[in-house]
Amino acid sequence: MGSRSLPIIVAKPMIQGTAEYEANRLPLFAAISSNIPEEWYLPQELFDNPPKNVSNIPSTCGLLSAEELEITEKHDATSLAEAIAARQYSAVTVIKAFIKRAAIAHQLVRCLTQFFPKDALEQATKLDEHLTTTGKTVGPLHGVPVSIKEHMAIAGQSSSFGELSTTFSDDKDxxxxxxxxxAGAVFYCKTNQPQAIMHMDCSSHFGRTLNPYNIYLTCGGSSGGEGALIGMKGSVLGVGSDIGGSIRAPAAYCGIYGYKPTSNMLPMQGMLRGAMPAELNILAATGPMGRSLRDMNLMTRVVIEADPFLVDPKIIPTVWKGLQDPIKRRLKVGIMENDGFIEPQPPVKRALAWARKLLSDPKNSEIIEVKDFQQYKAEDAFRKVSRMFIPDGGAGIIEAIESSGEPVLPLTRALIPDNAKMSNAVEVSDMRFERDTFRTEYVAAWNAQDVDVVIGPCYVGPAPAHDTARYWTYTSFWNFVDHPGLVFPTPIKAELGEKYAEDYKPLSEECKQVKELWDGGDFEGAPVNLQINAxxxxxxxxxxxLAVLKDVLSLA
Structure with a gap:
């Protein structure tokens, strides 16, 4: 490090913990700074008066060469793998470009928790040597940089549950x-997640991660560091996890792709040190986040074709066809304008109108049938999910946080009501019966509407302001019924001055609160994604x- 400390934008300060806790955080920041040379630091005046939108600063700051810009901006993971295999770029050249861009991105949005460029360069060098010696790649991801969420174990690094006290050293991937x-992926960093890994706002002992398109908005959670880093083009492909929207929300807030599979499709073995009480009722899933639909397909195919069920007995053996097996008959697409619980904010309504118009175009009538879709008991599901996420009453979370002097953050408090208590075995059993009964009812509701897939919102609006992301209804519903979902970008962005329809009437008290947040907020520039579920x-x-819809919706 040089004489100047690594500069990082702070859009909203976080609550301070005890003096001991604050002191124990410093080595975490120093470890990242030690891997970022001072010649990569952005000018101090940028931090003294930061712009609202920082997404284009890496491409305009002058720190990246023409080749580095080409590598980090002109490719998705699929084309990058092809370019490396064709020796257009070496694996070392590619990872160097992403290391530098990730270092720039971190200064702007604080997305990293760990940064290990030396390990990445060693791995990339071996891949280049292999390709030179054998003339073959090691696998379909040969040389592709991949970022990974903080709680996921990677050999030689550490992981945590989103609290300082739950930090572990990992000796195994x-x-x-x-x-x-x-398969050839090169790992170079880990990314931020919320306290307790259970928020849609990415704030933890590593600090607060910002939204690239509006730093006064959240990047989402819990895979928020991934969303922000990929949104800044400091990563081309990442791994997230999702139990209530934790892949889809940050992907949506940051304008990228994110896929949450059905549970036990992709492996989570070794991603958490110990049990997560919420999984007594609702299973988490892991999946890809990235720049294109075909990259979502690529990572899923690579993992499934590795036969993870031979190592992880929870995994259901699957043959992956994905985008290579488009539905041959007329596709029945349901469009959900709202879930009967919370009316989406204006930009989301515009995105739904955009999708409906394209899908309803008469030229597509032979391949697509558009239908209105009514969600089933969304408010009931939201209440059940909120209760089922904390069968231990949150005692373990609070103890883990407070044991180090760490402050309990506002959204952690919101997750754990004052009257929360430890559930006994009978109560947990009853919750699972409620869940399974609801799922059976939902199958009937879906069948009655006769659709193949449903397109709808992935959040009540675009990215919300920091510490206000409390309404998970459009994502957590699908975890509750355990249906797969993928979020995709639209050309819609939030604009200043947008208003609700004149005939708007709140569907619930929460719906009214969501409107108040919109009316009092500044969401300018925030991207808007939509969600598709099966x-x-x-x-x-x-x-x-999606193979049928990708051209109609101009999906990458």
Whole structure:
């Protein structure tokens, strides 16, 4: 490091913990700074008066060469793998470009938790040597940089549950990392997640991650560091996890692609040190985040074809066809304008209108049938999910946070009501019966509407302001019923001065609060994604439907 400390934009300060806690955080920041040379620091005046939108600063700051800009901006993971295999770029050249861009991105949005460029360069060098010696790549991701979420174990690094006290040293790759590494992926950083890994706002002992398109908005959670880093083009492909929207929300807030599979489709073995009480009722899933639909398909195919079920007995053996097996008959697409619980904010309504117009174009009538879709008991599902996420009453979370002097953050408090208590075995059993009864009812509701997939919002609006992301209804519903979902970008962005329709009437008290947040906020420039969902374990069919829709919706 040089004489100047690594500068980082702070859009909203976080609550301070005890003096001991604050002191114990410093080595975490120093470890990142030690891997960022001072010649990569952005000018101090940028931090004294930061712009609202920082997404284009890496491409205009002059720190990246023409080749580095080409590598980091002109490719998705699929084309990058092809370019490396064709020796257009070496793996070392590619990872150097992403290391530098990630270092720039971190100064702007604070997305990294760990940064290990030396390890990445060693790995990339070995890949180049292999290709030179054998003339062959090691696998379909040969040389592709991959970022990974903080809680996922990677050999030689550490991981945490989103609290300082739950920091572990890892000597072994989790199964997902092991599979991707064997396929040629190069790991160079880990990314931020919220306290307790259970927020849609990415704030933890590593600090607060910002939204690239509006730093006064959240990047989402819990895979928020991934969303922000990929949105800044400091990563081309990442791994997230999702139990209530944790892949889809940050992907949506940051304008990228994100896929949450049905549970036990992709491996989570080794991603968490110990149990997560919420999984007594609702299973988490892991999946890809990136720049294109075909990259979502690529990572899923690579992992499934590695036969993870031979190592992780929870995984359901699957043959992946994905985008290579489009649905041959007329596709029945349901469009959900609202879920009957919370009316989406104006930019989301515009995005839904955009999708409906394209899908309803008469030229597509032979391949697509558009239908209105009514969500089933969304408010009931939201209440159940909120209760089922904390069967231990949150005691373990609070103890882990407070044991180090760490402050309990506002959204952690919101997650754990004052009257929360430890559930006994009978109560947990009753919750699971409620869940399974609801799922059975939902299958009937879906069947009655006769659709293959549903397109709808992925959040009540674009990215919300920091510490206000409390309404997960459009993502957590699909975790509750365990249906797969993928979020995709639209050309819609939030604009200043947008207003609700004149005939708007709140659907609930929460709906009224969401409107108040919109009326009092500044969401200018925030991207808007939509979500597409299919039936449980119909992940192949979800991608088969997307193969039909991708040209109509101009998906990358």
């Amino acid at each position: 989790c199964l997902m990392v092991a599979i991707l590494r064997k 039936r449980k374990y119909h992940d192949n069919q979800l991608f088969g439907a």
